[in-house]
Amino acid sequence: MLQPDFDSSPTTVRIHRCKYVSRCKARRCLKRASLIAEKTDVAGRHVRQIELYSQHCQIVIERERSRGLEISDRRNE
Numbered sequence: 001m002l003q004p005d006f007d008s009s010p011t012t013v014r015i016h017r018c019k020y021v022s023r024c025k026a027r028r029c030l031k032r033a034s035l036i037a038e039k040t041d042v043a044g045r046h047v048r049q050i051e052l053y054s055q056h057c058q059i060v061i062e063r064e065r066s067r068g069l070e071i072s073d074r075r076n077e
């Protein structure tokens with residue numbers, strides 16, 4: 001039986017501009033999301049993402065950085 005080579009633990013948070021309409025996924029927030037925080041694993045594979053308003057995204061960035069994740073800011077790409 002093949003052993004799956006898959007480690008889904010995220011190591012990086014990529015910050016993208018949100019190019020579609022979505023509400024900020026922070027709890028009780030009604031603002032429109034302007035950014036996406038995408039978590040990727042060590043191989044750069046997508047793990048999950050959430051859409052966020054810019055101020056809430058900044059909170060996520062600081063929290064994940066303090067947990068040791070690398071922040072890759074791609075909002076100008």
Ligand SMILES: [Zn+2]
Pocket residue numbers: 024025026029030031052053056
């Ligand atoms: Zn928000």
